Amino acid sequence: MNAIEDLARLLKKLPGMGEKSALRLSYHLIKTDPSFNKALGEKISTLQDRIHPCPICGSYTEDDICQVCADQNRDRSLLCIVEQPQDVVTISQAGVYNGLFHVLGGAINPLEGIGPDSISIAPLMKRIEEGAFKEIIIATNPTEEGDTTALYIRNMLKNHGEITLTRLASGLPIGGDLGYADKTTLIRSMRGRIRL
Amino acid sequence: MNAIEDLARLLKKLPGMGEKSALRLSYHLIKTDPSFNKALGEKISTLQDRIHPCPICGSYTEDDICQVCADQNRDRSLLCIVEQPQDVVTISQAGVYNGLFHVLGGAINPLEGIGPDSISIAPLMKRIEEGAFKEIIIATNPTEEGDTTALYIRNMLKNHGEITLTRLASGLPIGGDLGYADKTTLIRSMRGRIRL
Numbered sequence: 001m002n003a004i005e006d007l008a009r010l011l012k013k014l015p016g017m018g019e020k021s022a023l024r025l026s027y028h029l030i031k032t033d034p035s036f037n038k039a040l041g042e043k044i045s046t047l048q049d050r051i052h053p054c055p056i057c058g059s060y061t062e063d064d065i066c067q068v069c070a071d072q073n074r075d076r077s078l079l080c081i082v083e084q085p086q087d088v089v090t091i092s093q094a095g096v097y098n099g100l101f102h103v104l105g106g107a108i109n110p111l112e113g114i115g116p117d118s119i120s121i122a123p124l125m126k127r128i129e130e131g132a133f134k135e136i137i138i139a140t141n142p143t144e145e146g147d148t149t150a151l152y153i154r155n156m157l158k159n160h161g162e163i164t165l166t167r168l169a170s171g172l173p174i175g176g177d178l179g180y181a182d183k184t185t186l187i188r189s190m191r192g193r194i195r196l
Numbered sequence: 197m198n199a200i201e202d203l204a205r206l207l208k209k210l211p212g213m214g215e216k217s218a219l220r221l222s223y224h225l226i227k228t229d230p231s232f233n234k235a236l237g238e239k240i241s242t243l244q245d246r247i248h249p250c251p252i253c254g255s256y257t258e259d260d261i262c263q264v265c266a267d268q269n270r271d272r273s274l275l276c277i278v279e280q281p282q283d284v285v286t287i288s289q290a291g292v293y294n295g296l297f298h299v300l301g302g303a304i305n306p307l308e309g310i311g312p313d314s315i316s317i318a319p320l321m322k323r324i325e326e327g328a329f330k331e332i333i334i335a336t337n338p339t340e341e342g343d344t345t346a347l348y349i350r351n352m353l354k355n356h357g358e359i360t361l362t363r364l365a366s367g368l369p370i371g372g373d374l375g376y377a378d379k380t381t382l383i384r385s386m387r388g389r390i391r392l
Binding site: 002003004006007010011013014015016021023024025026027028029030034036037038039040041042043044045046047048050051060062084085086089179180 | 198199200202203206207209210211212216217219220221222223224225226230232233234235236237238239240241242243244246247256258280281282285
């Protein structure tokens with residue numbers, strides 16, 4: 001049974017995967033179409049060879065520059081700041097936003113030793129200095145860390161009175177995670193965004 | 197974002213994996229140690245090249261014959277019949293059984309068109325005719341399908357009075373709470389009550 005247990009041992013390290021689920025999934029994979037397993041295995045193996053962070057916004061891309069940053073039809077006076085690359089996808093899929101993004105790569109969390117220098121704040125400031133943004137939407141998660149990060153960014157930008165700073169409206173459940181927000185909630189909180 | 201979405205599309209086909217969890221897992225995999233992804237991908241891709249059913253019992257093995265069937269220290273007068281290969285692992289890990297196994301590969305389910313010919317009943321009968329079993333434990337699941345299968349096997353063996361046929365006891369799980377037991381389990385454990 002070694003190949004099954006080998007696989008289960010690796011699967012168990014994935015988030016949300018317990019010992020029983022890992023074994024169950026391994027047995028499931030034995031019965032699937034072999035071409036599916038070949039494809040899935042290849043995608044996992046080569047994922048990081050194909051994907052890297054966009055040098056401008058920090059979101060993931062397979063190209064030199066990500067599709068959003070390269071898109072000349074986007075409103076370049078709008079910047080939306082998010083914690084994670086997947087938040088870019090979540091907001092894009094809601095179809096309510098047509099500006100640029102900036103991915104921080106996390107949120108300020110003093111308890112875990114994550115300060116402003118641990119996330120992409122300096123590149124953000126450089127972008128803002130060099131850009132022509134009229135509005136910056138801070139879309140960090142509605143958590144203590146996300147709020148702290150939003151306030152920190154607001155303080156850093158206090159000499160930029162010409163830029164309107166906004167934060168996604170409540171409507172997102174407090175303590176929740178942006179990745180699990182449903183589309184309608186997201187659209188509402190985008191439309192009802194408030195000035196910080 | 198194509199590599200991520202490609203991967204998520206495949207992951208979504210796994211049991212218990214929704215659209216959001218698949219995407220979340222894909223993003224998680226981007227951040228893991230690349231050597232982990234290479235190892236996991238390789239294990240998934242090659243799983244079915246390494247694993248095949250044991251020609252005797254139907255459990256999975258990487259060898260000609262599985263470890264249980266090849267083990268000469270096992271009690272060859274005992275046969276435990278299970279539905280799936282993983283049931284062999286579950287029972288083995290409990291450490292309470294030292295006989296042989298037979299994997300049916302499913303249970304009789306007329307509603308889904310699974311009859312006795314769809315599962316490994318004929319090879320089981322051949323094994324019993326050729327073997328010297330004193331007791332056969334039918335460990336199919338305590339479900340309607342598992343019970344139907346157990347009854348079918350009992351009927352097939354009615355001319356083998358020399359073999360003791362048993363079925364795993366059903367009842368309340370140890371450590372469980374009576375308040376959380378479902379009605380069917382409760383009825384079964386009441387009917388199967390034992391003298392103290």
